[in-house]
Amino acid sequence: MTAVPAPHPASASATAPGAPGSSPWARPAAEVAADLGSGPDGLGAAAAARLLAEVGPNELPPPERPPLWRRVLAQFQDVLVYVLLVSAGLKAILGEWIDFTIILLVAVVNAAVGFIQEGRAESALDGIRQMLSPSAEVRRGGSWATVDAAQVVPGDVVRVRPGERVPADVRVLEATSLRVEESALTGESQPAAKDARPVDPQAGVGDRTSMLFSGTIVVAGTGSGVVVATGAATELGRIQGLVAEADDLSTPLTRQLARFGTAIALLILVLGVVMAVIGHTLHDFSVDELLSASIGFAVAAVPEGLPALVTITLALGVQQMARRNAITRRLPSVETLGAVTTICSDKTGTLTKNEMTARVVRTAGGTFDVEGAGYDPEGAVTGPGGGAAPLGGHADLRAVVETVALCNDAQVVPGADGWALVGEPTEGALRTLALKAGEDGAGWDRVAVLPFDSAVKYMATLDAGPGGAVVHVKGAPDRVLARCTSQVRPDGTPGPIDAAFWEAQVDALGARGLRVLAAARRQAAAGAGQVSDDDLRDLELCGLVGIVDPPRPEAVEAVADCHRAGIAVKMITGDHPGTAVAIAKELGILDADGRRLGPGGADAETPTVLTGAELEALSNEQLRAVVQDVDVYARTSPEHKIRIVSALQAHRQVVAMTGDGVNDAPALSQADVGVAMGIKGTEATKEAADVVLADDNFATIERAVEEGRRIYDNVRKSVLFLLPTNGAQALVILVAVLFGLTLPLTPVQVLWVNMVTAVTLSLALAYEKAEPGVMARPPRDPDASLVGRAELGRILLVSAVIGGATLVVFFTERSGHMSVAQAQTTAVTTLVLGQLAYLFNCRFLNRSSLTLDVLRGNRVLWISSGALVVLQLVFVYAPFMHTLFDSASVGWRGWWVPLVLAVAVFLFVEGVKAVSRRRTIRRAPSGAPTRSVVA
Numbered sequence: 001m002t003a004v005p006a007p008h009p010a011s012a013s014a015t016a017p018g019a020p021g022s023s024p025w026a027r028p029a030a031e032v033a034a035d036l037g038s039g040p041d042g043l044g045a046a047a048a049a050r051l052l053a054e055v056g057p058n059e060l061p062p063p064e065r066p067p068l069w070r071r072v073l074a075q076f077q078d079v080l081v082y083v084l085l086v087s088a089g090l091k092a093i094l095g096e097w098i099d100f101t102i103i104l105l106v107a108v109v110n111a112a113v114g115f116i117q118e119g120r121a122e123s124a125l126d127g128i129r130q131m132l133s134p135s136a137e138v139r140r141g142g143s144w145a146t147v148d149a150a151q152v153v154p155g156d157v158v159r160v161r162p163g164e165r166v167p168a169d170v171r172v173l174e175a176t177s178l179r180v181e182e183s184a185l186t187g188e189s190q191p192a193a194k195d196a197r198p199v200d201p202q203a204g205v206g207d208r209t210s211m212l213f214s215g216t217i218v219v220a221g222t223g224s225g226v227v228v229a230t231g232a233a234t235e236l237g238r239i240q241g242l243v244a245e246a247d248d249l250s251t252p253l254t255r256q257l258a259r260f261g262t263a264i265a266l267l268i269l270v271l272g273v274v275m276a277v278i279g280h281t282l283h284d285f286s287v288d289e290l291l292s293a294s295i296g297f298a299v300a301a302v303p304e305g306l307p308a309l310v311t312i313t314l315a316l317g318v319q320q321m322a323r324r325n326a327i328t329r330r331l332p333s334v335e336t337l338g339a340v341t342t343i344c345s346d347k348t349g350t351l352t353k354n355e356m357t358a359r360v361v362r363t364a365g366g367t368f369d370v371e372g373a374g375y376d377p378e379g380a381v382t383g384p385g386g387g388a389a390p391l392g393g394h395a396d397l398r399a400v401v402e403t404v405a406l407c408n409d410a411q412v413v414p415g416a417d418g419w420a421l422v423g424e425p426t427e428g429a430l431r432t433l434a435l436k437a438g439e440d441g442a443g444w445d446r447v448a449v450l451p452f453d454s455a456v457k458y459m460a461t462l463d464a465g466p467g468g469a470v471v472h473v474k475g476a477p478d479r480v481l482a483r484c485t486s487q488v489r490p491d492g493t494p495g496p497i498d499a500a501f502w503e504a505q506v507d508a509l510g511a512r513g514l515r516v517l518a519a520a521r522r523q524a525a526a527g528a529g530q531v532s533d534d535d536l537r538d539l540e541l542c543g544l545v546g547i548v549d550p551p552r553p554e555a556v557e558a559v560a561d562c563h564r565a566g567i568a569v570k571m572i573t574g575d576h577p578g579t580a581v582a583i584a585k586e587l588g589i590l591d592a593d594g595r596r597l598g599p600g601g602a603d604a605e606t607p608t609v610l611t612g613a614e615l616e617a618l619s620n621e622q623l624r625a626v627v628q629d630v631d632v633y634a635r636t637s638p639e640h641k642i643r644i645v646s647a648l649q650a651h652r653q654v655v656a657m658t659g660d661g662v663n664d665a666p667a668l669s670q671a672d673v674g675v676a677m678g679i680k681g682t683e684a685t686k687e688a689a690d691v692v693l694a695d696d697n698f699a700t701i702e703r704a705v706e707e708g709r710r711i712y713d714n715v716r717k718s719v720l721f722l723l724p725t726n727g728a729q730a731l732v733i734l735v736a737v738l739f740g741l742t743l744p745l746t747p748v749q750v751l752w753v754n755m756v757t758a759v760t761l762s763l764a765l766a767y768e769k770a771e772p773g774v775m776a777r778p779p780r781d782p783d784a785s786l787v788g789r790a791e792l793g794r795i796l797l798v799s800a801v802i803g804g805a806t807l808v809v810f811f812t813e814r815s816g817h818m819s820v821a822q823a824q825t826t827a828v829t830t831l832v833l834g835q836l837a838y839l840f841n842c843r844f845l846n847r848s849s850l851t852l853d854v855l856r857g858n859r860v861l862w863i864s865s866g867a868l869v870v871l872q873l874v875f876v877y878a879p880f881m882h883t884l885f886d887s888a889s890v891g892w893r894g895w896w897v898p899l900v901l902a903v904a905v906f907l908f909v910e911g912v913k914a915v916s917r918r919r920t921i922r923r924a925p926s927g928a929p930t931r932s933v934v935a
Contacts, residue, residue: 024171024228025208026201032171033155033226040173042139042157051153058152058168058230060237086265136167139224156227160218169234170212170225172196177221177453180212185235191219191424193454204612205235205637206574220424220452239666256786260719264303271730272297275737283740297733303726310715313766317711325694326704327678333690335715336673338708339654340567341779343701344645344667346659347573347580349677351559351587351698352549354660356425358433359514360546362505363396364498365490370436373550375412375419375428377435391437395492398439399542403519405434405441407461407472409449426517429547430474448530462524462531469524471535477506477544480518484541494540505544513582514546548579551586558699559588566778567705568598572633572641572667577609580634584609589631596631599778612636615643623647641667654782658693658701660685675701702775710770712780713845717765720791721842725757725835727799732806732827742820744810744827748885753828756871757835764864765842769857790916794909801908802834805901813894821888825876828887829894832872833902836865841909846917850910 024032033039037047085104092100136149139157149167152158157173160166166180172194179191185205192209199210212225214234231237275297279285317334321327328334348354355374360367361381368389372379381397383389391398410423410431421428434440444465452459458475473480481502486494502518509516520539524531559569569589573580584590591597594608607626612635615623620643627647633640641657645667648655657664657671665688668674676689677696686692693700729750736743745753787795810827814820839861840854875881877889 023201025210026198028198029171029173029196036155036226038155038157038226041142043155044141048140048153052151055153056231057150059150060232152227152230154227154230157224158227159224161222162218162220164218166212166214166216168214168227169229171228172210172212172223172225175223177451178223179220181217181219185213185216194223195454202613204635206635260786275734279737297730303722312763313711313715313718316766317707321704321707324703325700327692327694330690333673335708335712337704338712339780339782340656340705341653342568342570342648342655343562344570344572344655344657346664347571347575347583349660350658351555352551352583354549356429356547357550358429358545358547360509361397361400361543363400363543364487365396368397370433375421375432377432379436381437396488396490399488400519401434401437401439403472403521403542404430404474404545405439406444406463407459407474426547450531460531460536462528469528471522471524471531473520473536473539474517477516477518480520483536484520484539487541497541509546513579514548517545519543551583552698554697554699556587558702561702561775563598565775566599570631572636572644574636575634577611577634580632581609584632598631609634612640615640624650642670645670706770706775709774713771714766714768717842717845719786721765721839723795724798724802727795728803728831729753731799731803735807744807744824746886749824749828752875752885753831756868757832761835761839761864761868764861767858767860768843798838798909801905805834806830809897821886822890825887825890826894829872830898830901833898834905836868837902837906838909841906848910
């Protein structure tokens with residue numbers, strides 16, 4: 001593995017689109033406003049109108065689209081569609097207008113599906129545009145006014161309040177306890193605190209605390225700022241551009257089918273020319289005879305049922321995946337999931353619950369663990385010994401829980417879809433902790449409150465209780481500890497504070513990726529009616545609470561299943577590195593020492609985590625050198641996610657990218673399979689995705705991958721069944737022409753066999769269940785041929801066996817007592833029953849079909865088989881079929897001979913499969929896992 005190259009200085013191209021000079025978040029707010037010709041009173045009406053005419057409205061422009069005719073025509077530019085159209089043309093030459101219409105209809109339906117799905121990128125952009133605020137409060141000419149958000153221009157001073165969307169990218173001028181929900185943009189699980197202080201010029205989007213971004217939501221406090229970018233120049237606009245520019249990649253199956261269709265077309269052309277030359281030069285066939293034979297050969301050889309078969313198999317897979325909570329928006333994505341080699345997953349809301357949870361309470365007496373996850377108050381608080389820790393027996397624990405319950409404005413309430421939070425996520429975690437411990441605040445009345453302020457990073461309440469008035473405080477440990485002079489002992493009495501001990505505990509909890517809060521209290525003066533900063537001195541520290549956005553329990557198992565299947569799982573998050581690494585360890589992406597657990601193992605030089613800043617310093621070539629060895633990426637931006645996905649694809653990886661925020665939309669568009677969260681995902685993300693998870697469950701992705709592998713296996717089974725059908729028919733005609741013999745099959749009889757067996761029987765294989773161990777094998781090579789050398793050998797061998805049996809039957813019966821029509825009818829029956837027998841060979845690719853399992857597990861198989869026998873009886877005995885297809889009635893001999901030969905075909909193919917399995921085992925290296933290769 002490769003070590004991370006030394007970073008080079010980041011470029012200084014971080015200038016905001018709407019602000020002159022350097023990055024506005026890194027410069028004094030007054031200076032940014034002055035550069036934009038603005039000030040405390042905002043812009044004048046005339047200046048605003050002039051700027052609106054210059055920069056345009058504050059809207060995300062719709063993407064340019066090619067004309068309708070070009071988009072429709074593009075749907076027919078596919079090798080399989082060409083095969084369909086050629087087949088339809090041959091049917092027209094034969095005058096089979098019903099078949100011509102059906103095949104042409106399949107081509108049109110395929111094109112219609114593609115045309116409908118083509119609009120997904122534009123829909124993604126529409127979803128992003130819907131995030132924009134409809135109105136804005138601006139200060140113009142010294143007065144505040146509400147205007148349409150589209151009229152906002154750079155230099156406008158805007159004001160925001162809780163519940164409002166930010167109308168544009170804004171440099172903060174003033175802020176009072178201002179916090180903004182940016183998770184859809186940055187991936188942060190916590191609302192971001194904002195103030196006017198400049199930050200580092202190289203700060204990523206999630207660290208630009210002096211900026212408000214268009215489309216984000218204010219959750220607390222108030223603020224004002226100067227607009228520095230509007231419309232396409234905003235951070236949201238840049239993401240729109242990334243979505244529009246993301247490459248539209250073909251899927252592994254479409255690439256395989258394209259190569260496969262081209263090979264079939266060339267083979268038919270070459271053999272057709274050889275057959276015509278030999279028939280004319282050696283056997284003096286007339287032009288009419290050669291034309292008839294050539295058309296019959298082409299109709300026999302072209303697998304016109306293949307495109308319809310693949311489409312139907314994928315469509316059935318879509319239905320099956322929908323029942324497993326994975327809604328597929330694009331047919332080929334069903335199969336592509338089965339080829340996935342790497343899953344790049346957003347953390348917040350995807351691998352984790354996006355519900356903050358208290359995990360640990362630390363007091364002077366010990367550590368208390370908190371069970372459960374999310375806002376559901378199910379779960380116990382356990383003491384240092386492992387048993388339940390009732391508040392009555394742990395005075396120090398009661399002090400902490402009581403403090404965080406009273407110094408709290410959040411509520412968790414039950415609903416139809418589980419417990420929901422009303423308030424801030426951090427306070428919701430503390431409220432849930434209190435409910436788990438049995439503390440509901442009964443007997444206490446709030447007298448006054450000092451709201452949380454990002455400048456001081458704490459909140460305080462004055463509460464009246466049985467023992468008098470008490471000030472309760474919670475907040476950042478460094479701010480609270482600085483105001484404490486005592487601490488709560490295990491028995492609940494006060495004692496001198498051990499600052500070094502608590503600082504070590506804060507560091508230990510932080511190293512686990514936990515967000516740490518401190519809880520403190522002090523007795524208030526009798527009759528106190530308010531609380532202020534002056535009251536927050538000589539506090540008594542109760543303890544610490546460690547909070548985290550926990551992994552989904554089922555995601556842990558799903559990650560392990562992916563690793564067993566040879567699929568790497570990479571976490572890409574906007575969160576801090578420490579938190580990301582801690583969650584990755586819990587999920588099993590990293591081991592306890594921080595080494596990767598995914599396919600490929602670990603290396604001493606491999607970094608545990610790459611941050612967005614480190615990634616920014618790497619060139620594309622340097623990133624490609626390490627991208628497969630790093631499984632955790634923190635503090636990332638939308639551009640970073642696209643670079644990671646693209647770097648993996650440069651290694652010929654098939655990448656699935658999951659996410660729920662608008663910041664994930666560009667990477668979802670770039671990935672081979674984009675997977676969005678259906679419940680918490682934004683509309684932009686869902687529209688950019690190929691697959692939407694109805695339950696927001698990462699484990700559903702693992703099940704979808706299993707389904708994708710099953711579907712691909714069934715496509716291969718269908719192809720391996722279908723091609724010998726065509727091969728046997730084509731071989732019969734080819735041999736007859738090459739040796740100057742009577743045609744054993746007429747073109748219309750070839751059409752009958754195709755119609756009855758090719759689509760009907762092969763469709764039954766679309767319903768096959770997953771083979772044992774489907775998730776224990778490594779991902780398939782996406783560049784491998786759909787039909788490899790082993791599979792090709794089997795196709796040729798089976799074609800020769802079934803075709804040879806048909807030729808033997810025809811010429812044997814013809815030389816005996818049967819007429820030409822009867823001999824041809826018996827030959828058709830031999831073809832049909834031979835294909836039916838071979839269908840049972842194809843049910844299991846990697847194990848023997850000489851088992852009772854071959855007779856059960858697929859009800860459709862027996863329905864198709866029964867329908868085939870009935871239709872063949874009609875072909876043999878119905879007078880109107882004799883007229884249409886030149887068939888004739890036959891006696892028992894016309895049935896038992898084909899039946900015996902069909903059984904012989906089944907046993908012969910099973911023998912070939914057994915030989916192939918033994919060869920595979922002998923070729924496998926000692927100690928290496930073996931995979932059976934189809935003969």
